[in-house]
Amino acid sequence: MSVEIPSDLPQGRARSAPRRAALVWPHFNARSLTVWRRNALAWRRHAASSILANLMDPVLSLLALGLGLGLFVSRIGEYSFLEFIGPGLLAGSAMTWITYDLTYGCYDRLHWSRAYHAMIASPLSVGEIVAGEFAWQATRTTLFGLGFLALMAPFGIVHSPWAVPGTVVITLLTALIFTGPALAVGAAARAEEQLSYYFNLVITPMFFFSGVFFPLESLGPALRQVAQFLPLYHLVELARAFILGSPLPNLTTHLLWLGLFILISFLLPGRLLRDALERIA
Amino acid sequence: MREERQTVARARGLVKRYGPVEAVAGIDFTIRPRECYGFLGPNGAGKTTTIRMVTCRIPRTAGELEVLGRDVDEAPAAIKAQMGVVSQENNLDESLTVLENLYVYGRYHGLSHQEALRRSHELLELMQLEGKARVRPMHLSGGMKRRLAIARALVNRPRLVVLDEPTTGLDPQARLLVWQRLAALKEAGVTLILTTHYMEEAARLCDRVAIVDQGRVVAEDAPDRLVARHSGQVVVELDRWEGALPPGTANGAGPIRRADPIGESLYLYGDDGDQILGWLRARGVRPLSFRVRAATLEDVFLVLTGKELREA
Ligand SMILES: Nc1ncnc2c1ncn2[C@@H]1O[C@H](COP(=O)(O)OP(=O)(O)O)[C@@H](O)[C@H]1O
Ligand SMILES: [Mg+2]
Numbered sequence: 132m133s134v135e136i137p138s139d140l141p142q143g144r145a146r147s148a149p150r151r152a153a154l155v156w157p158h159f160n161a162r163s164l165t166v167w168r169r170n171a172l173a174w175r176r177h178a179a180s181s182i183l184a185n186l187m188d189p190v191l192s193l194l195a196l197g198l199g200l201g202l203f204v205s206r207i208g209e210y211s212f213l214e215f216i217g218p219g220l221l222a223g224s225a226m227t228w229i230t231y232d233l234t235y236g237c238y239d240r241l242h243w244s245r246a247y248h249a250m251i252a253s254p255l256s257v258g259e260i261v262a263g264e265f266a267w268q269a270t271r272t273t274l275f276g277l278g279f280l281a282l283m284a285p286f287g288i289v290h291s292p293w294a295v296p297g298t299v300v301i302t303l304l305t306a307l308i309f310t311g312p313a314l315a316v317g318a319a320a321r322a323e324e325q326l327s328y329y330f331n332l333v334i335t336p337m338f339f340f341s342g343v344f345f346p347l348e349s350l351g352p353a354l355r356q357v358a359q360f361l362p363l364y365h366l367v368e369l370a371r372a373f374i375l376g377s378p379l380p381n382l383t384t385h386l387l388w389l390g391l392f393i394l395i396s397f398l399l400p401g402r403l404l405r406d407a408l409e410r411i412a
Numbered sequence: 413m414r415e416e417r418q419t420v421a422r423a424r425g426l427v428k429r430y431g432p433v434e435a436v437a438g439i440d441f442t443i444r445p446r447e448c449y450g451f452l453g454p455n456g457a458g459k460t461t462t463i464r465m466v467t468c469r470i471p472r473t474a475g476e477l478e479v480l481g482r483d484v485d486e487a488p489a490a491i492k493a494q495m496g497v498v499s500q501e502n503n504l505d506e507s508l509t510v511l512e513n514l515y516v517y518g519r520y521h522g523l524s525h526q527e528a529l530r531r532s533h534e535l536l537e538l539m540q541l542e543g544k545a546r547v548r549p550m551h552l553s554g555g556m557k558r559r560l561a562i563a564r565a566l567v568n569r570p571r572l573v574v575l576d577e578p579t580t581g582l583d584p585q586a587r588l589l590v591w592q593r594l595a596a597l598k599e600a601g602v603t604l605i606l607t608t609h610y611m612e613e614a615a616r617l618c619d620r621v622a623i624v625d626q627g628r629v630v631a632e633d634a635p636d637r638l639v640a641r642h643s644g645q646v647v648v649e650l651d652r653w654e655g656a657l658p659p660g661t662a663n664g665a666g667p668i669r670r671a672d673p674i675g676e677s678l679y680l681y682g683d684d685g686d687q688i689l690g691w692l693r694a695r696g697v698r699p700l701s702f703r704v705r706a707a708t709l710e711d712v713f714l715v716l717t718g719k720e721l722r723e724a
Binding site for chain 2: 176251
């Protein structure tokens with residue numbers, strides 16, 4: 132049986148099904164780095180205040196908790212309380228540096244400054260914009276991370292020669308894992324207030340239950356299992372090993388989990404950003 | 413290859429739906445090199461949606477759309493590389509200075525550091541913004557912002573520049589300056605596509621105009637020919653009169669091609685005002701208060717849609 136196709140069928144309509152990719156991956160290339168450059172130029176203007184604002188928080192935590200509270204806390208394993216929380220604060224702060232900057236940044240560049248709308252009118256693709264944001268967060272977070280490491284050193288926390296490359300690895304991994312979700316949240320939010328759900332329901336609890344301030348052993352085995360699903364937990368373990376030189380028996384497990392989180396982070400934002408750019412006229 | 417040289421943009425049965433809303437309801441156009449082509453229509457007519465499809469920013473729901481010889485779905489980066497875009501909503505980068513806005517955009521387009529800087533300074537001069545290089549866009553007047561947006565769209569020396577309501581919200585002087593720049597661009601051989609709801613703008617700048625309403629093109633031609641064809645050259649605005657108009661005047665009678673009641677007045681379309689008035693007097697109608705003026709695209713819109721362009 133054959134179907135008669137009317138000869139006067141407009142050709143265009145026949146071939147017009149919109150082919151939209153189901154997934155939009157970050158597309159790292161030379162053009163994507165122009166987004167990095169735009170962010171670097173914009174950041175340079177307020178670099179000093181940005182460094183101060185972002186390092187103040189972890190340094191104050193270190194002083195208040197590490198020195199203050201530390202007086203009442205006996206040693207955790209073989210480390211002082213200060214030593215224990217230092218590396219964890221590095222990983223946890225890296226997470227919040229990225230999250231605060233990029234959820235609001237993405238929302239701003241979609242709704243107010245509309246910088247993304249301008250970018251998408253140039254040859255840049257959504258995948259390239261996403262890749263540029265990844266590259267920039269990696270740079271910025273690494274800069275802050277090294278700054279924080281330098282401030283930790285006088286407290287006698289830094290034990291291992293691996294601390295410097297280790298910090299870079301931690302900040303890069305943190306950027307790879309948290310840039311995607313931050314962009315995704317900024318792109319999906321319909322109102323600015325919605326961004327705070329992500330902080331309050333995801334980021335803040337993760338900060339407290341990833342072993343930054345106390346060993347997860349004290350939570351009991353059940354919660355310990357749950358912590359496996361928190362990317363920050365693996366980053367904190369890694370950070371402690373790099374900076375204090377503590378042993379890391381489950382390295383492969385940590386890396387596998389981190390790889391999975393990176394994959395999710397790569398997958399999450401592209402489509403949401405593409406759809407937001409279409410939705411927000 | 414030849415086809416590409418003859419059309420800069422070509423749409424057939426172009427449709428864009430947002431859920432139940434048909435923003436663009438099947439439009440056709442063919443835009444030729446070096447012409448200035450305008451989409452004239454009221455708010456909500458579908459102008460911006462059309463422009464966003466032409467500039468590869470949103471996918472079409474149906475139809476064919478080729479820009480600069482390529483299907484917009486297949487080669488967006490290649491098309492955008494040869495195109496300049498000025499959006500309806502201001503999207504200058506407030507985190508950057510005026511100069512950096514141009515520089516960064518040059519980099520998006522693949523210019524080297526040196527090229528991007530040189531081009532940025534050139535464009536600042538062209539748009540008379542040299543004095544503002546180091547300030548942020550928020551400190552510019554509306555007219556300057558728009559000039560900066562146009563400058564940014566030219567950074568890649570585009571063959572086609574697409575402008576969505578380039579002068580909306582500008583005061584008359586600023587508008588004039590933008591018009592002059594656009595005319596100079598056209599002179600230089602750039603193809604222009606623009607949207608507007610100002611009929612003076614369409615009449616002044618555009619070689620051809622598509623009048624759009626509710627997602628459809630209701631007429632397309634050179635502005636003066638649209639006027640000649642649909643409304644006639646003059647409009648007699650009759651405010652007060654004595655006597656009854658002959659029956660059937662509404663659809664044209666004698667020198668009157670058409671009559672439309674607008675508020676308390678009656679608009680009489682034709683090609684000769686004296687003839688129309690004489691014809692009325694000979695039939696016992698005494699015009700007491702009236703104006704005779706040249707017909708405009710506004711009248712064409714009214715004739716074609718029964719609505720006024722501004723309030724439609
Ligand atoms: N992103 C969108 N989502 C839903 N509806 C939209 C969207 N963009 C435009 N529309 C609708 O499509 C119609 C045409 O809008 P638009 O193209 O902006 O008109 P114009 O530019 O001529 O004023 C309007 O009814 C508008 O509400
Ligand atoms: Mg519009």
